[in-house]
Amino acid sequence: MELRVRGAKTFGAFHLAADFTVEGNRIGIFGESGSGKSTLVNMLAGLERPDSGEILLDGEPLFAADRRINVPPERRRVALVFQHPHLFPHLSVRGNLLYGWKRCAMANRQVGLDDIVDVLKIGRLLDRGVTNLSGGEKQRVALGRALLSNPRLLLMDEPLSALDDTLRFQIIPYLRGACEALAIPYLFISHSLVEMRLMAERVIVFSQGCQVADTTPDALARNRMGDSPVGYINLLRLTDPCDNDGLISYAWGGTRLFLTAPPGEGELLFELSSKDMILCKKHPEAISARNLFHCTVIGIFEAGRKAGVELQCGTGRLVAEVAAEAARELELTVGSEVFAAVKASAFRRLG
Numbered sequence: 036m037e038l039r040v041r042g043a044k045t046f047g048a049f050h051l052a053a054d055f056t057v058e059g060n061r062i063g064i065f066g067e068s069g070s071g072k073s074t075l076v077n078m079l080a081g082l083e084r085p086d087s088g089e090i091l092l093d094g095e096p097l098f099a100a101d102r103r104i105n106v107p108p109e110r111r112r113v114a115l116v117f118q119h120p121h122l123f124p125h126l127s128v129r130g131n132l133l134y135g136w137k138r139c140a141m142a143n144r145q146v147g148l149d150d151i152v153d154v155l156k157i158g159r160l161l162d163r164g165v166t167n168l169s170g171g172e173k174q175r176v177a178l179g180r181a182l183l184s185n186p187r188l189l190l191m192d193e194p195l196s197a198l199d200d201t202l203r204f205q206i207i208p209y210l211r212g213a214c215e216a217l218a219i220p221y222l223f224i225s226h227s228l229v230e231m232r233l234m235a236e237r238v239i240v241f242s243q244g245c246q247v248a249d250t251t252p253d254a255l256a257r258n259r260m261g262d263s264p265v266g267y268i269n270l271l272r273l274t275d276p277c278d279n280d281g282l283i284s285y286a287w288g289g290t291r292l293f294l295t296a297p298p299g300e301g302e303l304l305f306e307l308s309s310k311d312m313i314l315c316k317k318h319p320e321a322i323s324a325r326n327l328f329h330c331t332v333i334g335i336f337e338a339g340r341k342a343g344v345e346l347q348c349g350t351g352r353l354v355a356e357v358a359a360e361a362a363r364e365l366e367l368t369v370g371s372e373v374f375a376a377v378k379a380s381a382f383r384r385l386g
């Protein structure tokens with residue numbers, strides 16, 4: 036998918052100026068509240084008319100002020116998933132799903148009901164009404180309905196914000212997996228950096244209506260590490276839990292991690308803040324932290340007055356954060372060997 040956006044929109048004192056071209060299938064739009072993300076989405080969907088500029092999807096104009104083109108929303112083949120699912124209460128799950136499909140021209144019907152039911156695992160819900168579904172089920176049905184309209188582009192505007200943390204991270208594999216399996220490109224809009232890293236390969240950053248960066252989610256997270264109260268969030272996928280003297284040990288990076296978190300099934304996602312890691316030049320004689328990794332420094336980056344230290348720990352990688360002065364004292368350079376200590380309670384389960 037190639038999306039070219041050059042568009043401006045003014046609402047009173049707020050001015051949005053977008054000018055970017057993106058290629059790829061997993062694009063993120065990131066920005067704080069009020070930065071103009073939804074305005075941009077509405078312009079792409081045809082719900083808001085830009086004051087000027089043009090919007091081209093795979094070279095085809097959806098909007099072009101100078102050529103007086105403004106394709107109506109229903110003819111853009113751009114689908115939307117919002118924060119709230121907005122399902123039709125009088126229709127069953129099947130009826131909601133087929134709503135988009137029935138409105139899709141025959142020639143464009145590549146994705147059918149069976150494909151959606153399969154990737155979103157909603158077969159057992161098909162004949163149920165929608166009012167008693169859980170929040171996560173409702174959002175999966177809303178996603179299915181959008182995908183069944185066989186869009187050329189799916190816009191997801193903060194689709195996880197109304198869900199609690201556990202559900203948020205359970206839904207992400209469905210959002211991403213379904214679009215990948217059905218080859219439907221998407222634009223994922225969020226103000227959560229962790230969501231961005233799990234959903235997008237490239238991210239356009241907005242601040243106060245202006246586009247301020249075009250980067251990767253990981254580079255954005257590193258860049259913001261120094262100013263962020265939570266530092267850089269390491270995302271770890273852990274497997275094979277074993278009870279270990281009151282702690283749970285998990286396989287990760289060719290070694291085992293010791294956590295206080297309760298065990299779960301399958302592959303589990305955990306976060307570990309760069310702030311919760313302590314680096315030592317030598318092996319400490321005795322230490323209360325239950326995890327001690329012998330690591331090699333593979334990168335060092337500046338983030339304000341902090342230094343981000345990228346570590347190779349077995350086959351896994353982690354980013355630790357130290358004060359610039361500490362980095363000098365430890366004489367950290369690429370290739371240095373260090374020990375990283377992490378408390379068992381520092382890991383937080385995401386999904």
Ligand SMILES: Nc1ncnc2c1ncn2[C@@H]1O[C@H](COP(=O)(O)OP(=O)(O)OP(=O)(O)O)[C@@H](O)[C@H]1O
Binds near residue numbers: 046066067070071226
């Ligand atoms: N139809 C409108 N009329 C007047 N002002 C609007 C309209 N739509 C958006 N705005 C204003 O434009 C600015 C950007 O809003 P927008 O919803 O695009 O931001 P956002 O980044 O999506 O925020 P959030 O993450 O909180 O949803 C806000 O100041 C908002 O009040």
